[in-house]
Amino acid sequence: MFVHNPFAALPASIPPIAKQIYVAVMFLLVVCGTLFDLAHKGSASYFFRHRRVVSFGARRRVSTGEATALAVETLVVSVLGAGEFCGMWRRITHLLTMYGFVLYVLTTAIMVFAYPTTAAPGPAVVAELWYLGALLVCIGGYWFWFLQRVDVAAEGQSRFRLVRADLFVVSLLASATFALIWAGFQGAGSDVWANVFFGLYLLASTALFASVPWSKFAHMFYKPAAAFQRRIEHANGFRGNLPAPADRPATFGSARRQPQNY
């Protein structure tokens, strides 16, 4: 059940080119959605205006070599290591969801473009990684959704409340969940149910990629840029107007506990 390539096993009435066009369109929706979001909100303009303000308040120049090192650090720590999350468990769910999503999307593209037919469904490992990716998204995503969302955990809102901020994670979870169910029915030979969940999977995935201008999707691109900018600011002395760390040994421990909320 977890070995077959579900895209190849779709009815022959759907030609490979249709699947490929769909994936390409989804990719374009993300690119255009992000660019539209930037242009419409003017967030890129804000970002560059802020850089000008920082350059006036900077105390020293950051060399190209230094900036490159900071960029690498941003990539490794903030992006690959989800270092923008201050809480350990929230970091973990984000890593699960992030790597799951990357696996899920990449293997989808590989299967759709390289192995779109049952004649050559491709190596089993590709499909296995697709399943794993979707599973990781579900584990990290549902954990986050039910237990960690700050509006639930800190504010006391209902776990089942839906607001616009949920658009990205809900459509992502729906896509991954319906994908697994669809592939499961398909592998078991229940064609009617497989078609139903394939339809739902398509709806959810389209919603996920088409809603980029309205959801938090594009923040996965903005956050690394902001993290890099922050490192530059700490290096050039602007520090966002924050004071420098005190020159004192750290010997008092910390009272910082996870928020007790209520």
Next chain:
Amino acid sequence: MPTFVYMTSCDGCGYCVDICPSDIMHIDTTYRRAYNVEPNMCWECYSCVKACPQQAIDCRGYADFAPLGHSVRVLREEEKATVSWRIKFRDGREKNFVSPIRTTPWGSIKGPSEYAPPTAAAMSSQELAHEPEGLKVDVLPTLARSRLKKGLV
């Protein structure tokens, strides 16, 4: 100077929601990040600013009377038991201050149950816990009832 949250720095951890004495730090429904929902009930106590692990919260003086262009930012470092302030005037001049915030490790306070239980004599006296030694005088002061006179003196 009510508080505001920097969009790109907030990661939605909820520390500010948890600490605010005025219950005005809440979560935005579009971004799932924190923001000040009631600036006119913000005392500028800086509890949220100090609590934020990402230093994502800052303050802008009350619009009623504070012109723009100023900045008062803080770094509270519990491990070093210090608080550092950086004040920037609207005209650009700057002042920096560092103060201690504690002399003992966090969590080190001896709870009242860790002391020997009070005697019955102590219970029936006027002394409070750790007295009279805690007063650093020999005897808890008292008054003779006759020293209190009713009415104008």
Next chain:
Amino acid sequence: MSRKTVFVDADILVVGGGMGGCGATYESRYWGRDLKIVCVEKANIERSGAVAQGLYAINCYMGMHWNENQPEDHVRYARNDLMGLVREDLGYDIARHVDATVHKFEEWGLPIMRDPKTGRYQREGKWQIMIHGESYKPIVAEAARKAASEVYNRIMVTHLLMDSRHPNRVAGAVGFNVRNGDFHVFRAKAVIVAAGGASHIFKPRAAGEGMGRTWYAPWSSASAYALPILAGAKMTQMENRIVLTRFKDGYGPVGAYFLHLKTYTQNAYGQDYEAFWRDSIEKLVGDYVNHHPVPTCLRNHALLEEVKAGRGPIRMVTKEAFKDPHKETVGWENFLGMTVGQAVVWASQNIDPKETNPELTTSEPYVMGSHATCSGAWASGPEDYAPAEYQWGYNRMMTVEGLFGAGDTIGGTAHKFSSGSFTEGRIAAKAAVKYVMERSKDRPEISEAEYTQLKKVIYQPLENYRIGRNEIVGGTVSPSYLLPLHGLQRLEKIMDEYVGGIGSHYTTNEPLLTRGLELLAMLKEDLALLGASDLHQLQRAWELQHRVLASECVTQHTLFRQETRWPGYYYRADHPHLDDKDWHCFTLSRYDSQTGRWDMEKAPVYHIID
């Protein structure tokens, strides 16, 4: 809508987790090792209450072991500042214990500055010692957490519960969880109320965002008064509202400036004005003007008169003092550790006290019990020396059995500040432990009918909004419900115009007060129509309820006292002079929540004689 009800049983329930509440929690555990001590706080005890941002001075510390001050000195100082009217038995009681409290704070880790020459605590003036108190509240909260059986954060207590079998005896409290909306019923053998006094009952000087920059914390919503008032406890000195002279707009503290930096005030033309008003003040209050130090209200009065005469703004002369780098540091850190907002105001307006003498102003009035003011509940005094008229059983017990108080809750105890409030919490706690142990065979019982009815009342604003919202398209204007902010602004306007706020130069008279009561009565009726869109608004709704009741009490007391005892705090224009013949006494009130009637009476003042 069905809501979960959570029952919590406690031996001692401490309502409010501020300085008073943390002191009560700590001491309750010391004396009641096996008791269940529960502290309930509407915010988070880590930073709740008036000390949220920290303090730069402890203003109540005797220094007995250094022969600096004795408890009697404190009493005389407080008596003098309050124009003769303080509960001297209670004040002495706090003063004799407070040194141990402060020494404990230092042991716990509060950095207290030391005089490099003498090695003693660094004095600001005779009564104040200087601290680096940014984490004053977290340190004290840590002590409370180590003492309590349970600390409930984000639960707002709205009402006390009474014993169903004995009249006039408390049995617990009810409230709601501000986060998840659960209904909480606390059953307790003794209750210590250590909640907040009253800010935002008079219209503040800043009406927009600046509303938040009150001198006293905006979350002090008069629960310290409303809870006992509703339980039928007698209140005292509720007319004694405080007005403060502070730095303009930010209301930053001036104590360190006057006392440590040795600054002084001037009018707009660089003249010293206080001496000019001395004689006219003497005509109002007689010999009290000769007391030293000059009472706070009289200093206010001189400033107010000077401003009225058109010679404002009044400024504090700082240019000389700030040339000294040490004093400059003290001047700024004074704000950063206590009222960051003032540093922000100066940064925003380019005010550097080295170059500019900053403006001072008088604030809108506040009603609280721990500063240069002493409104609050009427409480029984210490057993060893309180006069019989001031004692009916346990120390700091109100006129309701089993109901104790500390901090801003207790009246008559001016100048106790943070350390004194914590100390009063300790005093009340020991008494409450004794009460619980001595009454162990006779525990109070709550009435299901009472808390079921209260549950309906407490959540009513959510229902009002939910149903009433259907009538209008949107926005804030509805003919059938009032938002909490609407009610607050109406209250503040009534109090400002009729009960002596800034808009009326702190002046009122009987016709104004009577009209004010009429308007307050209509506001009270409208409170049944408050509409809350969510739990945060529900908290605001109940804060308003407590504020309105406290304001009604303040107005009744202001009407009752037919004199102007504290010119500079407020004026009865129809009785403009101090009248020691008829009014050298406390005012007491008792509210009957069934009939809505206020019974007023006088109580004698006892002075410690030399």
